[in-house]
Amino acid sequence: AQSVTQLDSQVPVFEEAPVELRCNYSSSVSVYLFWYVQYPNQGLQLLLKYLSGSTLVKSINGFEAEFNKSQTSFHLRKPSVHISDTAEYFCAVSRTGFQKLVFGTGTRLLVSP
Amino acid sequence: DSGVTQTPKHLITATGQRVTLRCSPRSGDLSVYWYQQSLDQGLQFLIHYYNGEERAKGNILERFSAQQFPDLHSELNLSSLELGDSALYFCASSGGQGWQETQYFGPGTRLLVL
Numbered sequence: 001a002q003s004v005t006q007l008d009s010q011v012p013v014f015e016e017a018p019v020e021l022r023c024n025y026s027s028s029v030s031v032y033l034f035w036y037v038q039y040p041n042q043g044l045q046l047l048l049k050y051l052s053g054s055t056l057v058k059s060i061n062g063f064e065a066e067f068n069k070s071q072t073s074f075h076l077r078k079p080s081v082h083i084s085d086t087a088e089y090f091c092a093v094s095r096t097g098f099q100k101l102v103f104g105t106g107t108r109l110l111v112s113p
Numbered sequence: 114d115s116g117v118t119q120t121p122k123h124l125i126t127a128t129g130q131r132v133t134l135r136c137s138p139r140s141g142d143l144s145v146y147w148y149q150q151s152l153d154q155g156l157q158f159l160i161h162y163y164n165g166e167e168r169a170k171g172n173i174l175e176r177f178s179a180q181q182f183p184d185l186h187s188e189l190n191l192s193s194l195e196l197g198d199s200a201l202y203f204c205a206s207s208g209g210q211g212w213q214e215t216q217y218f219g220p221g222t223r224l225l226v227l
Contacts, residue, residue, distance in 0.1 A: 043218035
């Protein structure tokens, strides 16, 4: 079975500063990895996904995540955050695409001016 | 707007009752997924349907059931409700294949069991 650990429940950061949200996974087989964002009182939005190929994946709004097989990590980074990035971020893993996603407990990103 | 619609937005009911949550996927998407988000359990995958057929089950209780109809909308039925069933229930749909496949979530139905 797969599992996901998001070590940081909350990450406060100032606007325009860089941020890294950590995600580690556990699986005995190859997996697909995802990051989702949930803005207050909204559903989740797929931010980016790793299926295979290049280990660095990027989203359209400046976030990127790097798959590191040896460290079983898929950390999310952004070089300069905006106030509008304030949200909860969920890392997820599965063996079969979007089926049977296993989510982490989430990291609340708080961006202040 | 993700294109995935869920009704109702809010639902308040009593223990022991039965409710039905409805989801309409994005136009053209054949897959529908149901998830539960609660403070205790976090986000959990419940069930996946593809073009009317059940494809995968997650942590779905026996008191819960779902189906996907020929017009591709889906319903999640929750029966013999307990206090612990209070949660946000999300529906999502996906389309495309391989690396082009992407998933969209609805706004959720907030269920409160009193």
